[in-house]
Amino acid sequence: MSRTIPLDEIGREVRGIIAGTLRRPVEQVPLTASLEGGLGIDSMAMIEINIGLEERFRFAMPEMASPAEANLKTVEDLARFVAAQLDRQTGRSA
Amino acid sequence: MSAPALELRHPDERTAAKRTPEEQRAHEAREVAQHYEHHPEIFSLVLDSRLAYSTGVFASPDEDLETGQARKFARVAAKLNIQPGEKVLDVGCGWGSLLLYLAQHTQGYFHGITLSGKQREVALQRAKDWGVADRVRVDLTHVEELAPAPESYDVVLFSGSIVHMHNREAIHQLVARTLKPGGRLFISDCYFPEVPRGDRDSSATRYIFVTAMGYCRLLSLSEELGLIGRAGLDVLHVEDLSSSYVQTLGHWIDNVRKNRDRIEELAPGFARVLQGYMTVAKLSFARRTALEYMLLATKGAPKVHVAGWPIPGDAR
Ligand SMILES: C[S@@+](CC[C@H](N)C(=O)[O-])C[C@H]1O[C@@H](n2cnc3c(N)ncnc32)[C@H](O)[C@@H]1O
Numbered sequence A: 001m002s003r004t005i006p007l008d009e010i011g012r013e014v015r016g017i018i019a020g021t022l023r024r025p026v027e028q029v030p031l032t033a034s035l036e037g038g039l040g041i042d043s044m045a046m047i048e049i050n051i052g053l054e055e056r057f058r059f060a061m062p063e064m065a066s067p068a069e070a071n072l073k074t075v076e077d078l079a080r081f082v083a084a085q086l087d088r089q090t091g092r093s094a
Numbered sequence B: 001m002s003a004p005a006l007e008l009r010h011p012d013e014r015t016a017a018k019r020t021p022e023e024q025r026a027h028e029a030r031e032v033a034q035h036y037e038h039h040p041e042i043f044s045l046v047l048d049s050r051l052a053y054s055t056g057v058f059a060s061p062d063e064d065l066e067t068g069q070a071r072k073f074a075r076v077a078a079k080l081n082i083q084p085g086e087k088v089l090d091v092g093c094g095w096g097s098l099l100l101y102l103a104q105h106t107q108g109y110f111h112g113i114t115l116s117g118k119q120r121e122v123a124l125q126r127a128k129d130w131g132v133a134d135r136v137r138v139d140l141t142h143v144e145e146l147a148p149a150p151e152s153y154d155v156v157l158f159s160g161s162i163v164h165m166h167n168r169e170a171i172h173q174l175v176a177r178t179l180k181p182g183g184r185l186f187i188s189d190c191y192f193p194e195v196p197r198g199d200r201d202s203s204a205t206r207y208i209f210v211t212a213m214g215y216c217r218l219l220s221l222s223e224e225l226g227l228i229g230r231a232g233l234d235v236l237h238v239e240d241l242s243s244s245y246v247q248t249l250g251h252w253i254d255n256v257r258k259n260r261d262r263i264e265e266l267a268p269g270f271a272r273v274l275q276g277y278m279t280v281a282k283l284s285f286a287r288r289t290a291l292e293y294m295l296l297a298t299k300g301a302p303k304v305h306v307a308g309w310p311i312p313g314d315a316r
Helices: A007-022 A043-057 A075-090 B011-018 B021-036 B040-046 B065-080 B097-105 B117-129 B168-178 B203-212 B221-230 B242-258 B260-266 B270-287
Strands: B087-091 B109-114 B136-140 B153-159 B179-191 B234-240 B291-298
Touching: A007 A043, A007 A075, A043 A075, A043 B203, A043 B270, B011 B203, B040 B117, B040 B242, B040 B260, B040 B270, B065 B097, B065 B153, B065 B179, B065 B242, B065 B291, B087 B097, B097 B109, B097 B117, B097 B136, B097 B153, B109 B117, B117 B136, B153 B168, B168 B179, B168 B221, B179 B221, B203 B270, B221 B234, B221 B291, B242 B260, B242 B270, B242 B291, B260 B270
Parallel strands: B087 B109, B087 B153, B109 B136, B153 B179
Antiparallel strands: B179 B291, B234 B291
16 A cells, blocks of 8 residues: 555544554544553553554554654654655655 | 472462362363464464474574574474484474474474364374374373373473463473483473563563463473472573574564465454564563573483584684
């Protein structure tokens, strides 16, 4: 899949995948929420979220044991990180 | 002489410790088998061609999975030095990876046991296809129910299997009894560092030990060596394979990624479980919050001579 997916769509998907992993309504996962402090994403949750993202976007996320390891603080940071990874791995034209 | 009790490191071990040995045996037989009862095609998409489901031995970072597993088989064969007619028990033989390699490369007699009927079928079919069925037997049984005759085996193997067994004292006593004089015990498995490192009660630990694998108990290396020694065997050789396991897991994870759709077709949700537990394990071995070792022990005077093993270095 090439990265013609706009950032706001990636953001929606990321929120949905986080909500699904944490078993919470998506409204409780705004882009501004902090991954560790706010949502309480631990190492296992991060790994499961990354697998969910890989299933959805068909790319490879780097392995990380915590969001901090990749300098990710908020849901939006993660969405931007996914977009950047997709650009790198699928080549961006748009 | 009373043995020091083994440490109970996470909640599921504490639960297991409250069960009778019979209850725990039934628990392991049921819970552990579930993982291995998945369609064998899934594992053929993820593992090497011999379906080894334990660490390979890698000499450099660019080697492929096939190379790492081939080196492991050859190294184990060299360590055991199985002679014609010797009898080998492979406890937790999986789909027959190491068992069948050794059957093809020696003139020994091989007895594998596993908790999974599907694994048994694959191992027996491969034994037939590869022309070694007359020297290979595979049974579906928990090792504690095997009741082998005293001094009936020359070699007992555990490759990636002893971690599933809670009652380790009983296992080591059984192994020591069943080995002949000069018999060898081989173990390849994972251990916790002697001093706690990382969070052993974490959701990640539970995911791998219980959700993915049914039941696992990691000892520290000194606990396992102590059990081997107290059962009357002498440790000959210990080798760290933690970085090889990181590499092995990396290959497996890539193979799950490549075959995600087919795995999903065969067992919905299982690709996630595989990738999830393998990622936790890879991170743990990379950070050395878990360690991977190969152990070799002997009953009485050794038939293998570890001092002659080729490790570069000259006396001056
Ligand atoms: C990770 S697999 C390793 C398979 C094989 N040794 C290899 O290296 O490819 C673990 C194996 O141990 C077996 N196993 C686990 N607990 C067992 C027990 N208590 N008795 C017999 N087999 C057991 C499982 O059925 C499975 O075949």
